[in-house]
Amino acid sequence: MAHFFDPGCVAEPFLTLCAEYPDAEVYPSSQFRVEWGPIFHRGRLDGSARVLVIGQDPAQHETIVRRTLVGEAGRRVQGLLAKLGMTRSYVFINTYLYSVYGSVKAKTRKDVRLLGYRNRWMDALLVDQKVEAVLALGQAADEAWKFWKATPAGQSTSLAYAAVTHPTQPESFSKGEKAKLQLATKKLLQNWSLALQTLAPAISHPDTPTPLVPYGETWAEGDRIGIPDYDFPAGLPSWMHEQDGWARRVGADDVGKRRNITITVPKGVVQ
């Protein structure tokens, strides 16, 4: 039985990009979890991508898997891509290479070294490539897009674009209040339906041509889709593909938590 996987950065310009990333000098350790290393991407780096998704920053599951948006937020975006007929020909990058710790200062956000490196990824993925549409998740990702659009390469490139509410914004906004969560989810799904209308006409080469069906008022069956095996590195166990919740930051205090990732194999996997 074949276990599909993503070989990752295997060719230029991505080999060089994965070697020349900015570190704590550009991403201060007071604002980012640089101690876990950068997380670059998820999806196709072989030139076959038709949609670019700009995420925000990777969290603990992404740190172990070394791919971005592999948890609940990723499954929601995977569902959005599927509504556009995109089941394989996409690529995700991060606004920030490292998980945000606290908040990001304006000076950092606009550091030319941070922008310059991110723009090299966007050049590599968007200039004279097959990408037809770009999706930004959240405000920082939207800003990343605008910074790139202001470059000469960005100005000379015409692509369908939508910025949407971050996929787990309803959860972080509502902080466990059920009514707030329902309302925020409804608003997110309206926002995502608008994005579908913007992007769908631009996608001329879907993997699986699909009639456009907007979201309802709550998450419906099929709106959240598992991350495909072919987005994970070789050899990772299937439980890392199928769910999240298996990686936590555990510690007695903030520094202790920051220094820790605890992985627990889900129940039932070990006999």
Next chain:
Amino acid sequence: MAHFFDPGCVAEPFLTLCAEYPDAEVYPSSQFRVEWGPIFHRGRLDGSARVLVIGQDPAQHETIVRRTLVGEAGRRVQGLLAKLGMTRSYVFINTYLYSVYGSVKAKTRKDVRLLGYRNRWMDALLVDQKVEAVLALGQAADEAWKFWKATPAGQSTSLAYAAVTHPTQPESFSKGEKAKLQLATKKLLQNWSLALQTLAPAISHPDTPTPLVPYGETWAEGDRIGIPDYDFPAGLPSWMHEQDGWARRVGADDVGKRRNITITVPKGVVQ
């Protein structure tokens, strides 16, 4: 600044080998930690390897890094390779793809599916390739070599070969008894010096031509060498390269420990 890395399985036949690995049907979960997925290799898969090292089975650091022999045992072997002038042109594989849990039954060790898959790796690395010498670490690795040598491909291939005592055998054998450890280390280093004499004459293309210096009676400075950055996957933080002890199996009982890997960033990394 460039952060060197190993892109991993990027070309055939390794892309297929990394997709078609045997799972719990061949490696029973009562004998192996299959729940963490297979660990395939460390080092060069691009045809440049001149030495093949056959290790035994990967442990918890290897599980996170997804490369084999990245801890203390690996540093000792790295030192042996350096004595042979090999600083880059080597490749490691595992006798077993998964960490051994308890002990391996004879029936499992000789399972034709287990042997067949491992032999495909050895065929890929040894038949009509540049490898000039093979080093086996421990008895299981020696057996793996003999099984391969009994195949038609093995019979028609002539390569220098040495089987040595496993690099951390002195520690596991002496169980904290200092005198026992000293004696076992001395014996290991004698054994390793003999292997150097067997292998060195066969290595016609060292990375760094080096006069052959045998081991002393204890580990000397330079006998243990850090795993090079270019053996690790892209983006892993440097503390994962430099030391081990950052990954432990923590739990209240055997099953709890088996389901857990706890990663702790070393002191001083997080400011």
